[in-house]
Amino acid sequence: MSDPAFHEQNRERLVRLLRDRRAAGLFFTSAHKVRNHDCEYRFRPESDFWWLTGFAEPESALLLLPTLEGQARPRQILYLRDRDREREIWTGRRLGVTAAPSALRVDEARPIERLWDDLPTLLKNQERIVTRTGLEPERDRQLLETLTKLRWAARGMVVPPLELLDVAPFTHELRLFKTERELEHMRRAAGISRAAHSAAMRASKPGLNECELDALLEHEFRRRGSTGAAYTNIVAGGANACILHYVENDQPLRDGELVLIDAGAEWEYYASDVTRTFPVNGRFSAEQKALYEVVLQAQLTAIAHVRPGVSFVSVHEVALRALVEGFVRLGLLVGKAEELLANEGYRRFYMHRTSHWLGLDVHDCGAYVRDGASRLLEPGMVLTVEPGCYVAPDDESVPSRWRGIGIRIEDDVLVTPAGHEVLTAGIPKTVEEVEAACAGRTLAGAT
Ligand SMILES: [Mn+2]
Structure with missing residues (x-):
C-alpha cells in the first residue's frame, strides 16, 4: 500500500x-x-x-x-x-x-x-x-x-x-503543494468518486431512501479499493439539501425533488470532495433547471478563473458575482448586483465560501492569508470550487415554486503552470449529462 x-x-x-x-x-x-x-x-x-x-x-x-x-x-x-x-x-x-x-x-x-x-x-x-x-x-x-x-x-x-x-x-x-505522487493519489480518489456519483445517478428513483444511495456510494468506494469515504457522505433529498452539513441520510426520496450528494472517496488517505445535485426521478423541473443552470454557470466561471497569480478569495468573488446576477435574472433577488454584493443580500441563498484547500484532509492544511491579504494561487495547490444555492422551504420572500430547492456543484481543481486541471472531470454535470446519467446513458464526449 x-x-x-x-x-x-x-x-x-x-x-x-x-x-x-x-x-x-x-x-x-x-x-x-x-x-x-x-x-x-x-x-x-x-x-x-x-x-x-x-x-x-x-x-x-x-x-x-x-x-x-x-x-x-x-x-x-x-x-x-x-x-x-x-x-x-x-x-x-x-x-x-x-x-x-x-x-x-x-x-x-x-x-x-x-x-x-x-x-x-x-x-x-x-x-x-x-x-x-x-x-x-x-x-x-x-x-x-x-x-x-x-x-x-x-x-x-x-x-x-x-x-x-x-x-x-x-x-x-x-503539504499545500502537491507532488506528482500525491496528485496520482488524488486522481485515483477522484476516479472512484466519479464512478460512485454516476452509480448513484443511475440508481436514483422515487421511493428509495437516502440511506440506500449512501450505502451505494460506500459500496462503490470500498469495492474499488478506496479506504472509504474521505468525510461523512451527505445524501440530502429535497429541502434537506438546504442543511449544509446534513448527514442523517435517512429520509425517503420523493418524486419531483432533487437530491444533493456531497461525497468523495479517499485513496491512500488523500481526499476527493465532490458534490452533484440531480433529480430523483431523472428529469429537472423548470425551476430546478433554471436554478441549476445559475449554479453551474457560477461554477464554470469560477473554475475558468483558476490560474497562478490570482488570489484565493477572487475565486469566491467570481462565483458569487455570477450567482447574484443569476438570482436577479430569475427574480429571486431584486436590485442591482453591485448593491446586493455590497449589502450581502444574497446570504439568504448562499451563505458559505466557494473553496477550500484539498489534500490528505478534506479541508486541507495551508494558510489562506499571507501578509494580511488573500494568498495568490500557485501551481501544485488543489482547491475545491463549490458554489451553491439554497432556498429555505419557509422562505416567503420568494414564490413557493422556488422553496426547498438546494443545489451545490463541487469539483476539485489543481492549479497548473498554464491554468488549471479539474481532477474530478468526467462526473456528469451539465443538465443534459445529468439527465442522461440518471437514465443510464452516457453522452458521447461528456466531460
Ligand atoms: Mn468541499
Whole structure:
C-alpha cells in the first residue's frame, strides 16, 4: 500500500526546513476515539504523521532530530507498539520495532512506551521543537513536563528548548503543494468518486431512501479499493439539501425533488470532495433547471478563473458575482448586483465560501492569508470550487415554486503552470449529462 520512498522524501523535505530553524520535530498519530463504552471508531492516522511515515498503526510518534555537532546526518526515530503475540490475537497485526526501520526507512525504531522517558535526553540542546499542541490535553501536559525537566537540567551544560513552534509553516506549508505522487493519489480518489456519483445517478428513483444511495456510494468506494469515504457522505433529498452539513441520510426520496450528494472517496488517505445535485426521478423541473443552470454557470466561471497569480478569495468573488446576477435574472433577488454584493443580500441563498484547500484532509492544511491579504494561487495547490444555492422551504420572500430547492456543484481543481486541471472531470454535470446519467446513458464526449 504505502510507498516508503515517498514518505522518506517528505521527511527529507521537512528536515531541511527544521535544520534551518535548528528545530526538532515531534509528530504524533491520532488517538483512538471512543464511539461508546468500549467500542472505538475505525482508526485513521493523523495526516501529518501519515505524510511523514506512511505508517497507519495507532499509538505511534515520530521524532526528527536535525544534525547536531559531531553527527553525520539527522536522526529519525519512530516510536511504535512492539510485537505482542497475545495483543495481536485481539487487536490485529503489528509491524513491531525490529521490522520498522527497513519497512519504513527510518534510522531507528523504539517501543512507544519509552517515548516520554527518552525525550528529555533526546531534546536537550535542541533550540526549538516543532509540534502541534491543543489536540490531546494529556499529551500537551507530558510535553510541558518534559520541557520543565529540561529547564531544571539547564543548570548543568544542557540548553533547554526555548520555543515550541507550530507545524503550520513546516509540514502544512509543504503539504499545500502537491507532488506528482500525491496528485496520482488524488486522481485515483477522484476516479472512484466519479464512478460512485454516476452509480448513484443511475440508481436514483422515487421511493428509495437516502440511506440506500449512501450505502451505494460506500459500496462503490470500498469495492474499488478506496479506504472509504474521505468525510461523512451527505445524501440530502429535497429541502434537506438546504442543511449544509446534513448527514442523517435517512429520509425517503420523493418524486419531483432533487437530491444533493456531497461525497468523495479517499485513496491512500488523500481526499476527493465532490458534490452533484440531480433529480430523483431523472428529469429537472423548470425551476430546478433554471436554478441549476445559475449554479453551474457560477461554477464554470469560477473554475475558468483558476490560474497562478490570482488570489484565493477572487475565486469566491467570481462565483458569487455570477450567482447574484443569476438570482436577479430569475427574480429571486431584486436590485442591482453591485448593491446586493455590497449589502450581502444574497446570504439568504448562499451563505458559505466557494473553496477550500484539498489534500490528505478534506479541508486541507495551508494558510489562506499571507501578509494580511488573500494568498495568490500557485501551481501544485488543489482547491475545491463549490458554489451553491439554497432556498429555505419557509422562505416567503420568494414564490413557493422556488422553496426547498438546494443545489451545490463541487469539483476539485489543481492549479497548473498554464491554468488549471479539474481532477474530478468526467462526473456528469451539465443538465443534459445529468439527465442522461440518471437514465443510464452516457453522452458521447461528456466531460
Ligand atoms: Mn468541499
